[in-house]
Amino acid sequence: MAERTIEVSVGRNPEMGVDGFPAASPMRPFDVPEPRLDTEEMLINIGPQHPATHGVLRLICELDGETVMSVTPDIGYLHSSFEKLGEYRTWNQIVPLTDRMDYLAPLIYNCAYVMAVEKLMGIEVTERCKVVRVICMELDRIFGHLLWLGTTAIDVGAFTPFLYAFQQRERIYTLHEALTGARITTSATRVGGMMADLPEGWVNELLDFLNTFPDTLHEIDSLLTRNQIHIGRTQGVGAIGAADAINYGLTGPNLRAAGVDYDVRKDRPYYDYETYDFDVPIGEHGDCYDRYLCRMEEMRQSVQILHQAIARLPGGPINVQDPNISLPSKTECMSDMESMIHHFKLITDGIPAPEGDCYMAIEGSKGELGMYVVAEEGSTKPVRWRIRPPSFVNLSTIAKLAEGHLVSDLIMINASLDIVLGEIDR
Amino acid sequence: MTERPLSGLDAVERGPLPSDPSAPAAPAPVEGQSDHPSVAALASRFGPAVQGHRLMAGDQTVVWIAPEKSLEILTWLKDDPAQQYDMMSDVTGVDYGSGRPIEVVYQMFSTVHKRALRLRCRLPLEALEIDSVAGLWHSANWLEREVYDLFGVTFKGHPDLRRILMPFDYAEGHPLRKDFPLRGRFSRAEQTRRALAQDVERFYGSQELAHGGPPQQVPARTEPEAEG
Numbered sequence: 346m347a348e349r350t351i352e353v354s355v356g357r358n359p360e361m362g363v364d365g366f367p368a369a370s371p372m373r374p375f376d377v378p379e380p381r382l383d384t385e386e387m388l389i390n391i392g393p394q395h396p397a398t399h400g401v402l403r404l405i406c407e408l409d410g411e412t413v414m415s416v417t418p419d420i421g422y423l424h425s426s427f428e429k430l431g432e433y434r435t436w437n438q439i440v441p442l443t444d445r446m447d448y449l450a451p452l453i454y455n456c457a458y459v460m461a462v463e464k465l466m467g468i469e470v471t472e473r474c475k476v477v478r479v480i481c482m483e484l485d486r487i488f489g490h491l492l493w494l495g496t497t498a499i500d501v502g503a504f505t506p507f508l509y510a511f512q513q514r515e516r517i518y519t520l521h522e523a524l525t526g527a528r529i530t531t532s533a534t535r536v537g538g539m540m541a542d543l544p545e546g547w548v549n550e551l552l553d554f555l556n557t558f559p560d561t562l563h564e565i566d567s568l569l570t571r572n573q574i575h576i577g578r579t580q581g582v583g584a585i586g587a588a589d590a591i592n593y594g595l596t597g598p599n600l601r602a603a604g605v606d607y608d609v610r611k612d613r614p615y616y617d618y619e620t621y622d623f624d625v626p627i628g629e630h631g632d633c634y635d636r637y638l639c640r641m642e643e644m645r646q647s648v649q650i651l652h653q654a655i656a657r658l659p660g661g662p663i664n665v666q667d668p669n670i671s672l673p674s675k676t677e678c679m680s681d682m683e684s685m686i687h688h689f690k691l692i693t694d695g696i697p698a699p700e701g702d703c704y705m706a707i708e709g710s711k712g713e714l715g716m717y718v719v720a721e722e723g724s725t726k727p728v729r730w731r732i733r734p735p736s737f738v739n740l741s742t743i744a745k746l747a748e749g750h751l752v753s754d755l756i757m758i759n760a761s762l763d764i765v766l767g768e769i770d771r
Numbered sequence: 772m773t774e775r776p777l778s779g780l781d782a783v784e785r786g787p788l789p790s791d792p793s794a795p796a797a798p799a800p801v802e803g804q805s806d807h808p809s810v811a812a813l814a815s816r817f818g819p820a821v822q823g824h825r826l827m828a829g830d831q832t833v834v835w836i837a838p839e840k841s842l843e844i845l846t847w848l849k850d851d852p853a854q855q856y857d858m859m860s861d862v863t864g865v866d867y868g869s870g871r872p873i874e875v876v877y878q879m880f881s882t883v884h885k886r887a888l889r890l891r892c893r894l895p896l897e898a899l900e901i902d903s904v905a906g907l908w909h910s911a912n913w914l915e916r917e918v919y920d921l922f923g924v925t926f927k928g929h930p931d932l933r934r935i936l937m938p939f940d941y942a943e944g945h946p947l948r949k950d951f952p953l954r955g956r957f958s959r960a961e962q963t964r965r966a967l968a969q970d971v972e973r974f975y976g977s978q979e980l981a982h983g984g985p986p987q988q989v990p991a992r993t994e995p996e997a998e999g
Contacts, residue, residue, distance in 0.1 A: 421936040428921075429946055433953060464828045591857050591882060594910020607858075607882050703828035704878050704889060706860065715878065719865050728868075729947075733861040733878065741913040770936060 386414065389752070393422045397500055397756045400766030402740075404755070411751045416744045420737075423770035431730035435695030436462050439730060441532045446732065446768040448529050450489035450710040452481040452521070454768075455534040460615065461705035461716035462536050466698050468670060472659045474538050475616045480551070480654045481524075481533065482707070483647040487558070488517045489710030489763075490640045497637070497760040498569060501578040506565045513561050516554050523547050536696055537671045538664030548655055555648055555655075562644060569637070579634035583746040583758035590631060593745065594738040597712030598639040599762060603631030609708040623650050633761040640763075670696055695725030704733075711735040711763050732771060736764040807832040809854055809888050817844055822893075833889045838875075841892050842902035848879065848888070849907050855883045859908035862915055864922040865891075868949030873922055875901055894924060903929035921947035 387408045392398040401422035407414040427446060431439045443458045444451030456478045463470060470478075495510035518528045523544055525531040533540050569575045585595070590603035600607055608625045610618040626642035628635030664671040672691055673684035698720035706715045715733025739762045746762075747755045805811065805824050813821045813834060820840035825833050836844050848856045856879035865874045872893040880887045892901060903926035905912040915926045916935040923945035926932055933939060937946065942965075943956040955962060 421934075421938070424936045426946060429951075429953065467829065592909050594859060594908065596860075605882065612882075612885050613887065701827045702833070702865075702876075702889075704831060704861075704887075706887075713860060715861055717861065717863065717876070717878070721867070729863075729865045731861070731863045733863075737913065737917075738910050741910065745909075 385409075391755075393419075397759070399496060399760060399764055400769075402759075402764070402766055402769075404743075404759070406752065406755065408752065411753075413747050413750055413752060413755050416747050416755065418740060418743055420740070420766070420769055423766050425771065427771045428730055428732065431727055433726065435725050436536050436698070436727070437695065439727070440534060441530065444529070444531050446734075446771060447489070447709070447711070447736075447765050448767055449492050449765050450485040451529060451531045452485040452533055453489070453707070453709045453714065455531060456482050457705065457707045457709065457714050457716050459534040459536050460707065461703050461718050462698075464705050465701060465703035465718050465720060466536070466696065468537055468665060468667075470538060470665060471662055473542075473661050474663050474665075476654050476658050477539060477543060477663060478534070479616050479618070479621075480651060480658075483650045483654065484517060484520065484551070486647045486710045487644050488514060490644050491517075493640060493760075493763045494565065494637075497757075497763075498565075498575075500756050500760040501575055503569060503572070503575060506568050509561055509565050509568075513554075513558055516558075520547070520551060520554065523550065535664070535671070537667065538662075542663045548658070551651070552655060555651055559645065559648060562641070566641060570641070576634065578754075578757055579637060579761070580632060581630070582633045582750060582754045583761060584630055584632040585742070585746060586631060589745070593742040595712070595742060596735050596738070597709065597763075598636055598643060599712065599739055601626065602628035602635035602639045604629050609706050609713055613706060615705075615707060621650050621653050623653075633757055636761045636763075697723045697725055698727075699723075702729075706733070709735055711765065711768075712739060732768070734768045734771065736762070736766075737769045740764050740769055805832060807886075807888065809848070809886070810834060812851075812853065813844065813848075816847065820844065827889075831887070831889060833891055835891050835893065838892045838894055838901045841890075842904065845877070845890070845904050846907060848890075854881065856881045856886075856888060858882055859904065859910050859914075862904070862911050862918060864918045864924055864947070866922060866947065866949045870896065872896065873899060873924060873948075875918065875924060877904075899924045900927055901925075902927050903932075905929050921945055923948065 389406045389408055390403065391406060392403040393401040398404065403419040403422070405417040405419060407416075425445075427442045430442060434442075440455055440458060443454040447454050460478075491510040491514045495507035495514075498504075498506040498510075521531055522528050524547060525533040525540065585593070585603050587604045590600050590605055591607075595603065596607070604627055606625065606627055609615075611625055623646045624642075626639045626646070628639050668684070668687040669691075672678075673681070673688055677684040678688045679685075698718075700720065700722040702717065702719040704715055704717045706713050708714070712735030713733065714735055715731075717729070717731040717733065718727050719729040719731075721728055743755075743759060743762065746758045750758065805826065807824075810824045810832060813836075817836075817840060820837045821844075822835040822837060824835070827833050848854045858880040859877065860880050861876070861878040863876050863878075865876060867874075872895045875892045875894060877890040877892075878887070879890070894901060899922075901924060903911070903915055905915055905926070906928065912929075912931070913935060915929055916931070916933060918924050919926060919929075919932055920934040920937055934941060944951055946955075957965070
């Protein structure tokens with residue numbers, strides 16, 4: 346594994362004063378003596394139908410005045426039993442289920458699932474497919490982070506970044522549509538390759554996006570990073586230490602914001618990520634502000650990775666040239682007897698898997714996304730298909746993060762974890 | 772009179788099918804050496820409690836352990852300086868069906884040594900019990916609740932073992948078991964009847980309602996004193 350260099354500092358801005366406020370700002374917080382009120386503990390229910398919970402999440406809060414004493418998340422409102430459904434479907438039929446889990450970064454889920462199946466079956470995909478999948482995953486990392494950025498900014502009262510972020514997301518939607526025919530439910534991957542190769546001119550459209558997107562990101566950055574209201578709402582809110590963050594199972598930007606140097610792309614590399622030149626931003630305070638900085642930097646790094654991936658995009662076939670894995674083309678199917686038989690066998694039976702299990706962890710936009718597939722000898726359907734959901738484990742920390750904070754901070758902490766309920770409830 | 776056909780509730784009350792010794796075994800450990808440093812250390816320290824190991828999917832090491840010793844083994848794997856599996860990525864279950872044991876699977880990763888290890892624990896259907904590791908890794912808390920919810924495995928010593936994805940009063944059993952039909956154990960009519968009979972208040976359990984104490988009295992409003 347290549348030695349890691351972290352060159353990007355996402356620490357505090359040097360122009361900030363020691364109290365965490367811009368040194369030159371005329372606005373200063375002033376202390377108001379807290380009025381003495383007789384308060385009683387109170388049980389407040391937030392959600393499940395509430396815009397600030399980012400999905401059908403229900404939080405049962407025990408409050409003392411405005412201070413959160415304890416939070417009990419209640420999940421399961423969106424439970425669709427995807428894992429059970431998967432046991433009734435062949436390997437390729439499961440792909441459409443995967444992008445319905447994290448509809449904010451669907452291509453990452455498509456890729457992660459087929460990577461686990463390919464590893465279980467010992468299929469080595471083509472070089473072109475690897476690079477195309479890296480492009481898909483990094484593009485959707487930006488896609489997922491942009492939604493997080495826009496909605497989180499709204500939660501602390503900043504409306505403009507939401508519009509900027511969604512304008513850029515719209516461009517990625519268009520790229521999705523050109524690549525897969527769908528804007529959200531992409532279902533772009535197949536075992537052994539992709540549904541289709543990149544359409545003509547798609548790379549140029551992607552380059553056009555990559556060349557203009559950093560300017561918008563910079564604009565959003567200038568609206569939030571040194572914004573006193575944003576800093577006041579995020580710095581020191583929902584902080585967690587490095588050892589606790591690991592023990593609580595936090596992954597992704599949430600873990601790295603706490604100062605833990607763990608990125609699946611670097612520590613358990615897949616698809617030649619060790620040969621791409623990119624940095625992993627590490628925070629130090631583990632609070633909402635560091636999570637914000639980590640995600641902002643990750644988007645910039647993803648742009649770098651995308652540029653490198655486009656530069657090295659090799660030619661050649663995108664699917665594995667094995668008639669027992671990849672479907673033949675329509676022309677072959679209609680003119681060649683053997684291709685038609687392969688087509689028939691693949692559609693009716695599916696691809697047989699060897700006995701065993703496989704856990705494939707990749708760096709999703711929300712954290713370590715694990716796909717665990719279990720098969721018996723020759724089974725064309727999984728015995729068990731399990732998703733290690735990053736949001737699910739991240740959300741389980743909210744009780745610890747929010748304890749002692751105000752209710753309004755609870756909303757910010759919930760937003761900063763970047764959850765998606767489709768994947769938590771599955 | 773014909774015998775009454777089995778209803779969905781009977782299937783719940785009958786419980787899981789007993790283990791079937793004639794069913795072919797699930798993937799078994801193989802003999803031989805392993806390159807993974809934890810495997811030899813585990814075997815030499817715990818002896819027969821480590822039931823074997825196998826290399827899966829090219830480079831993933833799986834170790835089968837005895838459920839009685841699982842807490843001891845996992846504590847050692849977390850605390851021993853040569854192991855230090857400080858991250859419990861995933862806890863899940865696997866049901867192979869036809870009466871074979873349900874397996875509990877632990878995916879661990881050491882951020883210190885950059886090493887992954889998978890442990891599997893076979894639980895016969897008559898004794899679906901294993902020690903909870905939520906005290907060692909907080910991340911296991913919700914993951915074990917999910918296994919309890921969907922497979923019916925009881926985690927002894929878990930601080931808060933409740934259903935998590937299914938409703939707390941779900942009466943049809945544990946959905947990810949192989950003997951659970953895809954559309955549920957109850958008929959559509961029964962499911963509809965139960966859905967319509969729900970009480971809105973039931974979403975607050977009695978425990979939750981006790982949190983806030985008795986209903987609060989709004990104090991009489993007093994006029995602020997005029998400042999002079």
